[in-house]
Amino acid sequence: MTPRSAKPRPAPTIYDVARVAGVAPSTVSRAFSRPDRVNADTAERIRAIAAELGYRTNPLARALPTGHTSMIAVSSSDITNPYYFEIIRGAQAAANERGYTTLLADSQESVRLEREALERAIPTVEGILLASTRMSDSAIRMTAKQRPLIVVNRDVTDVPTVVTDHAMSVRQSLDHLVELGHRRFTYLAGPEAAWANGMRWRSLRTYAAEHGLQVRRLGPYPPTVTGGVRAAEDFRAHRTTAVIAYNDLVGIGFMKRLISLGARLPRDVSVVGFDNIFACELVTPGLTTVAPPLRTLGSMAVHNLLALIGGAHATTAQPPTLPTRLYVRESTDVPATRKRAWAV
Amino acid sequence: MTPRSAKPRPAPTIYDVARVAGVAPSTVSRAFSRPDRVNADTAERIRAIAAELGYRTNPLARALPTGHTSMIAVSSSDITNPYYFEIIRGAQAAANERGYTTLLADSQESVRLEREALERAIPTVEGILLASTRMSDSAIRMTAKQRPLIVVNRDVTDVPTVVTDHAMSVRQSLDHLVELGHRRFTYLAGPEAAWANGMRWRSLRTYAAEHGLQVRRLGPYPPTVTGGVRAAEDFRAHRTTAVIAYNDLVGIGFMKRLISLGARLPRDVSVVGFDNIFACELVTPGLTTVAPPLRTLGSMAVHNLLALIGGAHATTAQPPTLPTRLYVRESTDVPATRKRAWAV
């Protein structure tokens, strides 16, 4: 009465197919792995018989002699982070399209777990995609020696990468704010160590210098809602009409706190974030933000990884830099012209 | 000048280790697979030499003779759905703990992709975990014949499952609302086909009957923010002081629309959702909700799957039903006693 879930009846092999087809096992093998090297008719016949017998190539057995497992590892420090799944999904889709299966390694922010997961995965995969990693540059270079590897949104010397065009993202949000009439900006900085933070701040200053604008910096803050709340406290002493947050979470925390302090958004302050996380359209007002090309980042990374696996040389030239897109919601507007708008 | 990412120097094998250790390859093999069947000292020596040589057991080669790949497939219809990654993560963690690697199959809501991904994965995995699937019951039973399989939060006859305690979740939210003083409720229904929807509505009616409460049902609505917005429109003609939404997304859309119509929440209406997605604490007011035991669901599923793989019989008895937890935020309060509180 208790149903067994598995019925381990041994699967048919090329030998079984060969026998009933009256050919050598190697011919069956060829019929599947290099159909061009076998007579079209026999190939067809073999396929038919195989189908009838329910034969399916065994990827494990195939991988042993060839080393070609058709699997890549995708490592993420936190699949729970709304920022990463689109990358993962883009990677997945691209991999599947090319006949590859992805092995997911979520390290839950733990370097140890990440190492362990990779350790375990490496022997079975043909390449590695680091979607977000907590590993050190040198550790990354180390593993890059074991397998073709590509890293997303991080700059590691001698390791191929695919990155977001941060300069463009900053330009998009500032163009938008300037067009609305803003001239003075505050940047709510993220973690000093974050590569994106440096990139954004630098681009911001460059842009400001070129356009004769004022830009001030507050922080650093943790890249979280709480970080944004703290930023709002600090902001009260250093007002500007527009604010650029390190990311959406900070932007949301910032808005939330400001509103609870009595500010009216976007009339009193315009806010823009980065990342375009799902919550941007759920909060009130909806957060204007710049979306990184997540999906493309993932698929491009896989594309390049597969090229690497195929024997391409990693180029030291400029890594692919993918364009971003601005999503205008309700958190940005023309600056309030009324004198003394919002008093704490 | 162009660094190769892979340095395919052949990895050391048991033969290499055996040679320098002066033992037979089979002994090296045993030292790793059944250390108890080998002299403790030689085992130790072998391990030392192996470490020195950088030898690592090759899971592929090991899998061929044994069929033991140490991999399970986790299939999700949508990794992008905030509801699922915690399940996936719980599964991941549990699997890793037991030495298993997870192969992620995101089907992006496409039955075809899901089938393909599973098709590809099946030969290499020892078991399958359906975290969320669009497959039909019979398709599920079909694949359950090929590999040990377990499904999460879905009721499929003859297939082992792990589910959320829906009755409990309803009880928790209603206990909370009743305690606040509410007596009349509206349920914003989700998709008719959703198993959870049926469970919730049924539990709701039972509870209401037992406690002499009134409960009305609106919908069905799509399980999205937009669905919630539509629900809010309908609600205007059928007010109650408290509302139970099919899920958080619906609850959030509902609140958003009501507020834009001039309602003051939670004074005019108390709202509770289900799922406890991340956005619940980002919206204003924060959404009171019931959290399913996502992580546990995932780990419990893996636990049971591994047992199945180990040869346990699937029991037809009650599947594990995991307890939920209520998170009280700002969207619930005592009902407004003032007459004619909110007029559209």
Added chain:
DNA sequence: GTGAAAGCGCTAACAG
């Protein structure tokens, strides 16, 4: 306790 030898299912020369 350890070695020898025979595969696991498939691919890849090498002949024919």
Added chain:
DNA sequence: CTGTTAGCGCTTTCAC
């Protein structure tokens, strides 16, 4: 074009 023959790296009887 197709059959023969070795392996891929590891596990596993079966003797010693």
